[in-house]
Amino acid sequence: MDLTRAASAAADDADPLAAFRARFTGADDDRPDRLLYLDGNSLGRLPVDTPAAITRVVEQEWGRGLVGSWDTWVEQSRRIGDLLADGVLGARPGEVLVGDSTSVDLYKLVVAAADARPGRDVLVCCADDFPTDRYVTAGVAAARGMTVREVAAHIDAGLDLDVLAGALDERVAVVVLSQVAYRSGALVDIAAVTRLARNAGALVVWDLSHGAGAVPADLTAAGADLAVGCTYKYLNGGPGAPAFLYVRRELQPQLRQPIWGWFGQRDQFAMGAAYDPAEGVDRFAVGTPPVLAMAAVEVGARLTAEAGVERLAEKGRRLTDLVVGLADAWPAGHGVTVASPRDAGRRGSHVSLGHPGAWQLTQALIDRGVVPDFRTPDRLRLGPAPLYTRFVDVWDAMDRLRALLEDGSWQQYPTERSRVT
Amino acid sequence: MDLTRAASAAADDADPLAAFRARFTGADDDRPDRLLYLDGNSLGRLPVDTPAAITRVVEQEWGRGLVGSWDTWVEQSRRIGDLLADGVLGARPGEVLVGDSTSVDLYKLVVAAADARPGRDVLVCCADDFPTDRYVTAGVAAARGMTVREVAAHIDAGLDLDVLAGALDERVAVVVLSQVAYRSGALVDIAAVTRLARNAGALVVWDLSHGAGAVPADLTAAGADLAVGCTYKYLNGGPGAPAFLYVRRELQPQLRQPIWGWFGQRDQFAMGAAYDPAEGVDRFAVGTPPVLAMAAVEVGARLTAEAGVERLAEKGRRLTDLVVGLADAWPAGHGVTVASPRDAGRRGSHVSLGHPGAWQLTQALIDRGVVPDFRTPDRLRLGPAPLYTRFVDVWDAMDRLRALLEDGSWQQYPTERSRVT
Numbered sequence: 001m002d003l004t005r006a007a008s009a010a011a012d013d014a015d016p017l018a019a020f021r022a023r024f025t026g027a028d029d030d031r032p033d034r035l036l037y038l039d040g041n042s043l044g045r046l047p048v049d050t051p052a053a054i055t056r057v058v059e060q061e062w063g064r065g066l067v068g069s070w071d072t073w074v075e076q077s078r079r080i081g082d083l084l085a086d087g088v089l090g091a092r093p094g095e096v097l098v099g100d101s102t103s104v105d106l107y108k109l110v111v112a113a114a115d116a117r118p119g120r121d122v123l124v125c126c127a128d129d130f131p132t133d134r135y136v137t138a139g140v141a142a143a144r145g146m147t148v149r150e151v152a153a154h155i156d157a158g159l160d161l162d163v164l165a166g167a168l169d170e171r172v173a174v175v176v177l178s179q180v181a182y183r184s185g186a187l188v189d190i191a192a193v194t195r196l197a198r199n200a201g202a203l204v205v206w207d208l209s210h211g212a213g214a215v216p217a218d219l220t221a222a223g224a225d226l227a228v229g230c231t232y233k234y235l236n237g238g239p240g241a242p243a244f245l246y247v248r249r250e251l252q253p254q255l256r257q258p259i260w261g262w263f264g265q266r267d268q269f270a271m272g273a274a275y276d277p278a279e280g281v282d283r284f285a286v287g288t289p290p291v292l293a294m295a296a297v298e299v300g301a302r303l304t305a306e307a308g309v310e311r312l313a314e315k316g317r318r319l320t321d322l323v324v325g326l327a328d329a330w331p332a333g334h335g336v337t338v339a340s341p342r343d344a345g346r347r348g349s350h351v352s353l354g355h356p357g358a359w360q361l362t363q364a365l366i367d368r369g370v371v372p373d374f375r376t377p378d379r380l381r382l383g384p385a386p387l388y389t390r391f392v393d394v395w396d397a398m399d400r401l402r403a404l405l406e407d408g409s410w411q412q413y414p415t416e417r418s419r420v421t
Numbered sequence: 422m423d424l425t426r427a428a429s430a431a432a433d434d435a436d437p438l439a440a441f442r443a444r445f446t447g448a449d450d451d452r453p454d455r456l457l458y459l460d461g462n463s464l465g466r467l468p469v470d471t472p473a474a475i476t477r478v479v480e481q482e483w484g485r486g487l488v489g490s491w492d493t494w495v496e497q498s499r500r501i502g503d504l505l506a507d508g509v510l511g512a513r514p515g516e517v518l519v520g521d522s523t524s525v526d527l528y529k530l531v532v533a534a535a536d537a538r539p540g541r542d543v544l545v546c547c548a549d550d551f552p553t554d555r556y557v558t559a560g561v562a563a564a565r566g567m568t569v570r571e572v573a574a575h576i577d578a579g580l581d582l583d584v585l586a587g588a589l590d591e592r593v594a595v596v597v598l599s600q601v602a603y604r605s606g607a608l609v610d611i612a613a614v615t616r617l618a619r620n621a622g623a624l625v626v627w628d629l630s631h632g633a634g635a636v637p638a639d640l641t642a643a644g645a646d647l648a649v650g651c652t653y654k655y656l657n658g659g660p661g662a663p664a665f666l667y668v669r670r671e672l673q674p675q676l677r678q679p680i681w682g683w684f685g686q687r688d689q690f691a692m693g694a695a696y697d698p699a700e701g702v703d704r705f706a707v708g709t710p711p712v713l714a715m716a717a718v719e720v721g722a723r724l725t726a727e728a729g730v731e732r733l734a735e736k737g738r739r740l741t742d743l744v745v746g747l748a749d750a751w752p753a754g755h756g757v758t759v760a761s762p763r764d765a766g767r768r769g770s771h772v773s774l775g776h777p778g779a780w781q782l783t784q785a786l787i788d789r790g791v792v793p794d795f796r797t798p799d800r801l802r803l804g805p806a807p808l809y810t811r812f813v814d815v816w817d818a819m820d821r822l823r824a825l826l827e828d829g830s831w832q833q834y835p836t837e838r839s840r841v842t
Contacts, residue, residue, distance in 0.1 A: 025484040039488045046484035051476060054713065058475060062660055063446040063467035067460045067792060073660055101708025103682030104525055111564075127694075131683040132708065135696035139681030143532075232709070239483055239494055239712035260560030261524030262552040269838075271797055273548075275556040287522025287553065288653070290714035291660035292475065371488060376692055417690075 001325045005399075008322065008391035017315055020307055020387050023048050024236070027388035036370045036397040041210065041350045041383030044236030050299045057295040073291050077263075080298050081281065084244050087305020088235070089208070089227075090218035095246055097281045098231070098297055099263075099289035102209055102243035103132045105228040106176070108257035108284060109245060110140045113174040113203040113226060116255055120173035121146045124164075124202070128153035130182040133207050137176045146173070156339045156354070158186020158346070164193065168200035175204045180211035180348030183375045185320070185340045187215060187348050191222035198223075209233060212244075213304045214349035214386060215313045225251055234312075234349065234385055236300035241293055245284055252280055261286035307387055315386035316349030319394050323351045323382055326398040334405035339379055350383035357410055359417055361401070364410035370397045374417075422746045426820075429743065429812035438736055441728055441808050444469050445657070448809035457791045457818040462631065462771045462804025465657030471720045478716040494712050498684075501719050502702065505665050508726020509656070510629070510648075511639035516667055518702045519652070519718055520684075520710035523630055523664035524553045526649040527597070529678035529705060530666060531561045534595040534624040534647060537676055541594035542567045545585075545623070549574035551603040554628050558597045567594070577760045577775070579607020579767070585614065589621035596625045601632035601769030604796045606741070606761045608636065608769050612643035619644075630654065633665075634725045635770035635807060636734045646672055655733075655770065655806055657721035662714055666705055673701055682707035728808055736807035737770030740815055744772045744803055747819040755826035760800055771804035778831055780838055782822070785831035791818045795838075 001007075012018060021027045024045040026035065037045065061069040081096035089096060100108075114123065125137040127150040134150070141148045151167045153159040158181045168175070175197050180187055190206060197204045206227035208217050213234030219227060227246040231237035247255060260275045262268055263285040268278075277283035304312070321344050327336050339354035341347050355361060355378060362374040373381040380401075384394050404410045422428075433439060442448045445466040447456065458466065482490040502517035510517060521529075535544065546558040548571040555571070562569045572588045574580040579602045589596070596618050601608055611627060618625045627648035629638050634655030640648060648667040652658035668676060677698055683689055684706035687699045698704035725733070742765050748757050760775035762768050776782060776799060783795040794802040801822075805815050825831045 025480075037487060043483075043488040043491075045487070046479065051479050051484075054475060054479060055472060058467065058472050058659070058717075059446075062464075063472075066458060066466070067464040067794075068787075069660070070464075100522065100525060101520075101682070101710070103684070103708030104521060104680060107680045107682075107707075131686060131689075131692045134694075135681040135683060135686065138696050139679055143679055230709075238479070239490070240709040240715075241713075242711060243708070258560055258564055259525060259528045260556040261522070261528075262556060263524070265552060265556065268552075271552045273555075275559050286528075287524030287664070288651075288661040289522070290663060290711040292662075292717060293711035293714040294661075296479075296713060366489075373488070 001321065003325055003329055005392060005395050008395040011318070011391040015315065017307055017311060017386060020303065021390065023303060024388040033369060036393050038382045038384055038389065038397055039371045039373045040385030040389065041233050042373050043239060044233055044300065044385060045388055047236055047299050047303055050238070050296050053295050053299045054292060057292055076291060076294050077285060077289050078282070080294060080301055081244060083298065083301045083305060088213055088301060088309055089246060090216060090220055091246055092220060092249060094280050095249055096244050097284055098242050098244045098294060099285055100243060102228055102230045103136055105243050105245040106132065106136045106205065106207065107140065108259060109205045109226045109228060110137060110174055110176060111258045112255040113205055114140060114144065114146070117173035117203065120171055122149050122171040123174050123176065124149045124151060124167050124172055125176040126151050126153050126159055126178065128155060128181055128183060129178045130207065130209065133176050133178060153181060156184050157341055158184050159188055161192060161196065165196050168196060168202060170201060172200055172202040175202050176207065177204060178207045178210055179217060180215060182210045183379055183381070184352055185348045185350045187346050190217060190224055194223045194225070211348045213309070213312065214316050216309045219246055224248065231297045231300060235297070235304055236387070237297035238293065241297045242290060247281055247284060252283065257284050259286045263287055303387065312386040317344035317347070319384040319386060319389060319391065320344060320347055320349060320351040322391060322394050323398060327353060330402060334402065336405065349386060350381055352379040352381045354378055355380060360410045360413040360415060361404065363413040364404050365401060368400050368404065370400050422742065424746055424750055426813060426816050429816040432739070432812040436736065438728055438732060438807060441724065442811065444724060445809040454790060457814050459803045459805055459810070459818055460792045460794045461806030461810065462654050463794050464660060465654055465721065465806060466809055468657055468720050468724055471659070471717050474716050474720045475713060478713055497712060497715050498706060498710050499703070501715060501722060502665060504719065504722045504726060509634055509722060509730055510667060511637060511641055512667055513641060513670060515701050516670055517665050518705055519663050519665045519715060520706055521664060523649055523651045524557055526664050526666040527553065527557045527626065527628065528561065529680060530626045530647045530649060531557060531595055531597060532679045533676040534626055535561060535565065535567070538594035538624060541592055543570050543592040544595050544597065545570045545572060545588050545593050546597040547572050547574050547580055547599065549576060549602055549604060550599045551628065551630065554597050554599060574602060577605050578762055579605050580609055582613060582617065586617050589617060589623060591622060593621055593623040596623055597628065598625060599628045599631055600638060601636060603631045604800055604802070605773055606769045606771045608767050611638060611645055615644045615646070632769045634730070634733065635737050637730045640667060645669065652718045652721060656718070656725055657808070658718035659714065662718045663711060668702055668705060673704065678705050680707045684708055724808065733807040738765035738768070740805040740807060740810060740812065741765060741768055741770060741772040743812060743815050744819060748774060751823060755823065757826065770807060771802055773800040773802045775799055776801060781831045781834040781836060782825065784834040785825050786822060789821045789825065791821050
């Protein structure tokens with residue numbers, strides 16, 4: 001790999017996705033002192049089209065159309081769901097719905113899946129997955145008198161499928177697993193795990209949050225049954241944007257989710273006496289979705305679909321390869337270790353660097369115009385978003401990190417952590 | 422009551438809340454052919470300040486501040502909650518939280534309350550309450566092997582407290598009840614029901630959706646334990662705006678909700694191994710709240726608090742009295758019956774009129790610039806919002822309805838209902 005800045009600039013010139021950069025606020029700044037935002041895996045940038053889309057919903061649809069706009073809004077969850085299904089997730093129409101938070105969606109699907117496996121009393125999750133995955137699973141288990149079997153993952157290399165296979169037996173009802181590990185970026189093979197779980201008679205609920213929009217999920221091809229995912233990371237749907245859920249079409253009639261709200265009701269506006277869940281994916285809806293927030297999700301989803309997830313993933317692999325290559329080229333790594341799989345095919349679009357002063361480095365980098373993410377206990381996480389991050393952005397960010405490591409100035413920052421990272 | 426239009430115009434001139442009208446888009450139109458929006462109880466109007474507030478969050482906080490804005494956003498659920506607590510609900514700081522949908526919030530609190538009453542196997546709800554109240558209750562009961570005891574309410578007069586009292590015994594764990602009935606507008610006395618339930622050892626989860634912002638809840642004074650409510654009706658938070666939940670401070674340490682998401686975790690960003698619910702009302706949070714939608718809730722809540730719920734309720738009583746007075750003055754009511762309590766002290770801020778052609782009348786009124794709401798089976802629901810509805814708006818709307826009833830033209834409209842009302 002040519003690790004010169006000139007090689008990165010050349011890669012940008014040849015980038016088939018380069019034109020998308022101008023469609024995100026602030027992303028096409030090319031001044032030397034520009035902000036280098038490598039946290040698109042935590043909160044994606046603002047698409048240029050989003051303010052107008054929100055303004056249209058607020059001023060036209062709400063302000064002028066008032067309650068009459070429900071003719072449009074009532075289709076919104078499904079419309080954006082179908083857009084994600086086709087353009088991002090490799091799923092079919094009528095399999096994806098947008099509305100609640102990832103945590104709420106995960107809860108609904110884990111309960112629905114556990115109900116579909118009566119007599120089984122174990123839920124499996126991964127000890128290194130994102131807190132909500134582990135906490136929601138624990139909560140469902142606690143309420144039902146089930147046991148959680150946490151499989152260990154290597155903090156750098158992710159989950160070993162043999163370890164997972166060893167945890168699957170006839171007691172396991174549901175496996176909750178992230179496609180991309182939030183800390184290491186390690187990628188799990190959805191098809192392989194689905195086969196393993198199916199052979200054991202268990203259902204998998206995938207959390208696609210840390211990859212959706214940056215790595216393909218190919219849910220239909222992989223045979224996946226159930227999934228949820230976040231839209232405010234690589235899908236650029238805005239802070240706290242509503243999540244998506246996916247239920248394979250053939251499974252929908254067999255499943256019921258536990259929160260019986262009026263948006264999940266067949267013939268909702270008849271307001272009938274008894275709950276009678278709608279056909280299809282609508283039965284996984286609950287209450288009135290946050291229409292204004294959803295408008296931003298739609299813009300982000302369209303941009304991702306237009307760029308194409310395969311192309312995004314290819315660029316993501318090269319961007320993260322550049323991080324790894326640069327860190328490896330430093331003498332003794334300047335004390336930094338690569339805390340992610342080295343094989344780009346086994347990574348999502350973020351990479352973690354291990355360093356005992358990771359929290360101090362995070363603060364120092366932010367002061368120097370680089371936004372990384374700190375992850376416990378000692379991880380500096382860099383998430384170049386292939387839709388709008390340049391190769392030279394990665395190069396310059398790593399150069400600012402290198403300078404910090406060389407001059408030791410990061411050591412002046414407090415070691416005590418503030419509440420929000 | 423003076424039922425002339427001049428008397429209504431005089432009431433508007435004397436209205437201490439008149440200045441608020443100009444703070445809602447479209448509400449200060451005074452052309453004779455203006456839109457008469459009497460559906461603020463379904464979707465409140467757009468506050469003039471809301472677009473700028475949303476634009477600030479979108480363009481400044483998200484677009485420029487990016488992930489750093491979480492320092493602000495992480496407090497948003499509590500900040501808006503405290504605003505509602507103090508300015509709208511009569512609750513104390515740290516008792517109200519905004520974030521999920523009403524249905525999800527209701528689910529969380531019903532499960533938490535049922536868990537707090539072990540050994541009891543009955544949930545009570547009201548047969549004439551809004552679908553989500555009944556469906557969520559049924560879903561919780563089904564999952565736990567509990568029984569739902571539905572108490573009947575009179576379709577026009579609402580719930581009789583003696584009927585409710587008769588349903589309360591030592592088997593009842595939780596009562597789910599609306600403060601204002603969504604169809605009749607009948608108002609339930611929160612303090613009286615809370616006493617009844619407490620005497621029976623049960624907890625009440627109030628649904629304040631159909632009154633919040635138009636009638637006082639006075640939760641602390643009433644001794645209420647648990648409540649949820651909608652912000653997109655009289656609180657003008659926008660379509661599908663996130664709901665609020667209320668948990669009395671003294672009760673918080675004893676309760677746990679079932680959806681163990683990372684926003685309910687103590688020291689959330691430590692991302693600890695096991696779920697350990699936060700102190701206080703934060704433990705009732707679940708996932709990342711929809712920040713953009715919440716920005717609109719804040720504007721609506723501020724406007725309501727500024728106007729004052731007592732003043733709003735007083736005007737609401739007079740506005741709905743005017744509907745009742747005008748309908749009563751028509752010869753034989755033109756076939757319309759008043760399907761709401763006649764005593765304004767027993768009503769929220771909406772009133773229903775019964776008519777066999779209510780659905781056809783709804784369509785005919787919309788064509789004539791009046792937006793009412795149809796409610797099954799034969800109810801024309803009129804919700805004048807005291808923040809922005811004039812007395813002459815009500816007078817003119819009733820006049821257009823009178824003209825329709827007299828000329829019979831509404832009979833040309835289809836009897837078959839479309840999906841959205």
